[in-house]
Amino acid sequence: MELLRTPPPKERVDAARNRAAVLEAAARLFTEHGVQAVSMDQVAAAAGVGKGTLFRRFGDKSGLAAALLDARERVLQEAILHGAPPLGPGAAADERLAAFVDAYFAYLLEHLDLVRMSETAAPGARYRIGAYRFWHRHVAILLDSTPDPEHTAHAVLAALSAEHVSALLPELGAERMRAGLFRLARSAMRLSGE
Numbered sequence: 001m002e003l004l005r006t007p008p009p010k011e012r013v014d015a016a017r018n019r020a021a022v023l024e025a026a027a028r029l030f031t032e033h034g035v036q037a038v039s040m041d042q043v044a045a046a047a048g049v050g051k052g053t054l055f056r057r058f059g060d061k062s063g064l065a066a067a068l069l070d071a072r073e074r075v076l077q078e079a080i081l082h083g084a085p086p087l088g089p090g091a092a093a094d095e096r097l098a099a100f101v102d103a104y105f106a107y108l109l110e111h112l113d114l115v116r117m118s119e120t121a122a123p124g125a126r127y128r129i130g131a132y133r134f135w136h137r138h139v140a141i142l143l144d145s146t147p148d149p150e151h152t153a154h155a156v157l158a159a160l161s162a163e164h165v166s167a168l169l170p171e172l173g174a175e176r177m178r179a180g181l182f183r184l185a186r187s188a189m190r191l192s193g194e
Contacts, residue, residue, distance in 0.1 A: 015057075019067075021047040022054060026064050035065065035113040062121030065114040066129065073131045076107055080138055093142045094189045097156075100138065101185045104160055105178055112169075116162035126161060135160075146191045156188050 025046035085091035119126035
């Protein structure tokens with residue numbers, strides 16, 4: 001027997017308009033003043049919505065950060081799934097892992113404060129984010145021939161956490177960190193015999 005599936009309800013026009021206004025206002029304010037310096041009240045005022053609307057829709061600033069990152073993450077995910085090699089399919093696993101590390105690190109540097117906020121909102125928040133689960137699955141697949149690909153993928157991604165990168169970036173600089181990430185990726189691939 002085939003189950004009839006009901007499509008999810010469409011977002012109301014006013015709700016979609018409010019969501020777009022909030023995301024645009026938050027992106028602008030965060031760029032102009034920094035994520036930490038902007039309050040939810042300022043975002044609501046700039047978007048022309050009530051504070052209740054903002055809090056019901058996004059919960060808190062970390063929820064707003066996650067919503068802002070969503071579209072940016074999808075671009076990277078699409079490149080991984082369907083883009084040109086080496087980031088996309090068609091390259092060897094070691095090349096794909098290096099391309100992922102490079103692309104994710106660039107994405108992270110561009111959105112470091114937002115990613116950090118979304119990852120540190122609560123203990124373990126990073127691991128509950130859908131995007132993290134995607135990154136982890138991708139890296140684990142690339143490391144499939146290691147003795148424990150899931151753990152090794154977590155270890156590689158730990159070096160790409162926003163908290164870790166934020167702490168080390170001022171001391172080591174972006175190029176030194178990128179080089180270290182490539183060495184880590186190569187070491188992980190050697191575990192698998194690639």
